[in-house]
Structure formats: C-alpha cells, structure tokens
Amino acid sequence: MGHVHMIYGVILILLAIVATAWEIASKAGLPKAFRGIVIGLFDLQVILGIITWIVRRPHWQFIGHPILMVAAVVILHVMTSLQHARSRRIAGWIIALVLLIIGAGAYHA
Template sequence: MLAFHMIYGVLLILLVLLVTIWEIARPSGAPRGLRGATIGLMDLQILIGIITWIVKKPSWSFVAHPVFMIVAIIIAHIFTSTRRSRRSRVTGWIVAFVLLVLGAALFHG
C-alpha cells in the first residue's frame, strides 16, 4: 500500500503541475472537468494515505507530511473553484502544488 501511495502521489503532483501551468497559460484557465477530476484524485490520495497511515502505524513525530497534504487539498478545494477570480485560482494551484511538493519531500526526507 505504501508503494502505491508514493507512486500515485508523484503522478498526482505531476497532474497538479500540469493543471497549474494550464491555469497560468490560458486566460480561461484549466477546464472545469480537469480541475474537478484533479481535486477528486487528490481526495482519493488522502483516503489512500489514511489507510496507509493505519496499516503502517508511523510514529507521531511523522505528522508534518499529512498536515501539509491536507492543507494543500483544502486550499485546492477552496481557492481553485471556478467561482473565484483567475488570480485566486492561479494562486490556489501554485500554493497547493508547493505544499504537495514540500509534503512529499518531508515524507521522503
């Protein structure tokens, strides 16, 4: 389960990078369906992470990784909505991407 979580996480970070670039490059932003699918896949990754946490039972000192990841997904949910301004969406995707990378670095570090 841990290996799947790690591989899926790397692919998800790449997808978020793609959506971020798309959001920056196009005045209309990323397509709504792509945004929704990416957020849904992020939610799935949280669920897989919780299952991995329960199965692996890491020490409580390993708390920064899930905190960074959960905050990244909360930001993605709130600030990347199509109801937000383009500037807010771009900022949301960039912040979510940075937090995902930092959270992954904490996991692998």
C-alpha cells in the same frame, strides 16, 4: 499499500504541475471537468494516505506529511473554484503545488 500511495502521489504532483501551468497559460483556466477530476484524484490520495497511516502506524514525528498534504487538498477545493477570480485560482494552484512538494519532501526526510 505504501508503495501505491507513494507512486500515485508522484503522478499526482506531476498532474498538479500540468494543471497549474494550464491555469497560468490559459485565459479561461482549467476546464471545470478537468479541475473536478484532478481534485477528485487528490481526494482519493488522501483516502489512500489514511489507509496507509492506519496500516503502517508511523512514528508521531511523521505528522508533518499528512498535515501539509491535507492542507494542500483543502486549498485546492477552496481557492481554485471557478467562481473566484483568475488570480486567486492561480494562487491556489501554486500554493497547493508548493505544499505538495514540501509535503512529499517531508515524507522522505
């Protein structure tokens, strides 16, 4: 299960880079459906992470990875809503992307 979570996570970080670039480059931002798909895939990753956490029972020092990743997904849900101004959506994508990259690095540290 851990390998699936890790490989899927790398794919999602690449997808987040594409979504962030799209949000920055396009005046209209991400289409509503694409935003929903991306965030839904991140929600699935959180579920896979919880399952991996239960199966592997990592050491307590590993807590930084799940905290950063869940924070990133919460930011995606809250700050990237199409109801918000474009600048806030862009900030949400950038902040979430930075947290995802740092969180992935915390896993490998």
